Amino acid sequence: MALNILAIETSCDETAAAVVKDGREVLTDVVFSQIDLHKEYGGVVPEIASRSHIEKLPHVVKEAMGGLQIDGIATTYGPGLVGALLTGVSYAKALAYALKKPLIPVHHIAGHICANYISHKELEPPFLCLVVSGGHTQIMHVKDYTTFETLGQTRDDAAGEAIDKIARVLGLSYPGGVNLEALAKGGDIHKYTLPRSFKKETHLDFSFSGLKTAVINMLHNMEQKNEEYTKADVAASFLYTVTDVLAVNTFECARRLNINKIALAGGVSANTMLRERFYSDAQQKGCALYIPELKYCTDNAAMIASCGYYNHLKGIHAGLDLNAKPGERL
Ligand code: KG4
Numbered sequence: 001m002a003l004n005i006l007a008i009e010t011s012c013d014e015t016a017a018a019v020v021k022d023g024r025e026v027l028t029d030v031v032f033s034q035i036d037l038h039k040e041y042g043g044v045v046p047e048i049a050s051r052s053h054i055e056k057l058p059h060v061v062k063e064a065m066g067g068l069q070i071d072g073i074a075t076t077y078g079p080g081l082v083g084a085l086l087t088g089v090s091y092a093k094a095l096a097y098a099l100k101k102p103l104i105p106v107h108h109i110a111g112h113i114c115a116n117y118i119s120h121k122e123l124e125p126p127f128l129c130l131v132v133s134g135g136h137t138q139i140m141h142v143k144d145y146t147t148f149e150t151l152g153q154t155r156d157d158a159a160g161e162a163i164d165k166i167a168r169v170l171g172l173s174y175p176g177g178v179n180l181e182a183l184a185k186g187g188d189i190h191k192y193t194l195p196r197s198f199k200k201e202t203h204l205d206f207s208f209s210g211l212k213t214a215v216i217n218m219l220h221n222m223e224q225k226n227e228e229y230t231k232a233d234v235a236a237s238f239l240y241t242v243t244d245v246l247a248v249n250t251f252e253c254a255r256r257l258n259i260n261k262i263a264l265a266g267g268v269s270a271n272t273m274l275r276e277r278f279y280s281d282a283q284q285k286g287c288a289l290y291i292p293e294l295k296y297c298t299d300n301a302a303m304i305a306s307c308g309y310y311n312h313l314k315g316i317h318a319g320l321d322l323n324a325k326p327g328e329r330l
């Protein structure tokens with residue numbers, strides 16, 4: 001019998017709810033983006049995010065539920081902004097209690113990985129997944145639907161965090177990633193040679209803080225010397241470096257583990273330069289590559305419902321004492 005999972009996602013600045021059948025088929029998918037509320041502050045204001053989630057959740061959930069039969073209620077419990085997470089967790093608990101349905105806790109990063117099951121119906125674990133979001137950059141070994149191992153991760157900034165910072169330094173408005181991508185389109189990726197961390201190390205970790213500082217220092221230097229430069233070249237060279245580091249480590253990890261199935265997940269995987277680089281490397285190395293459709297790369301509840309379905313099958317349920325865990329690791 002088919003199982004419909006309703007999911008709620010409020011870990012950051014999207015208020016989202018969705019119903020997904022059997023982990024793969026999206027029946028409804030509602031996302032209210034708070035971009036306009038945070039724009040004037042240049043980034044997400046946690047207090048504003050929580051208040052807006054409370055305001056919008058009842059409408060978003062109602063729209064997603066429609067008249068559908070619901071067999072379980074999944075919610076993102078972490079990681080994310082604590083106040084924002086709590087709104088979704090509390091709502092899901094109340095709903096699970098009222099409807100007498102199982103409450104299913106979902107880790108946000110596991111959710112991002114599961115976005116691939118929605119976009120690629122044939123994809124099954126095991127595979128490698130590079131998760132690149134605003135808060136995370138990690139290479140995961142997806143051993144089965146609910147078992148993950150981290151094989152490489154950032155030691156400081158997440159790729160998305162560095163991207164957002166450089167976007168701001170270049171005078172672009174929030175959300176930085178999309179705007180930086182647009183700016184970089186006309187730029188020269190080889191104009192500036194920027195540093196890559198851990199080049200000679202054998203581990204597969206990342207570091208983006210040094211790269212971020214190098215770009216900021218380079219801009220200061222050029223400005224102090226009144227040197228002319230094109231922002232598009234800086235954006236393109238920076239994004240090229242980020243993309244290069246991500247691709248080199250991920251494909252090296254695949255080589256070492258002898259895995260030829262690779263997936264991308266998270267907001268930064270919406271980036272065209274990254275997607276094209278991975279497609280080209282995958283083709284060259286004979287790997288199958290899976291990337292979610294654009295709308296499932298950034299935060300949404302359909303990916304949480306997919307993950308919720310697989311957690312449910314494994315008997316991963318929570319009681320009404322479920323709490324938000326802002327720093328929870330996968
Ligand atoms: O996964 P996500 O929506 O939220 C988190 O879980 O963090 O990722 C958000 C991140 C932000 O840093 C945003 O700037 C970045 O993804 N991003 C992009 C693009 N779209 C979103 N970065 C580069 N190019 C894009 N097109």
Ligand code: ZN
Nearest residue numbers: 133267298299
């Ligand atoms: Zn996310």
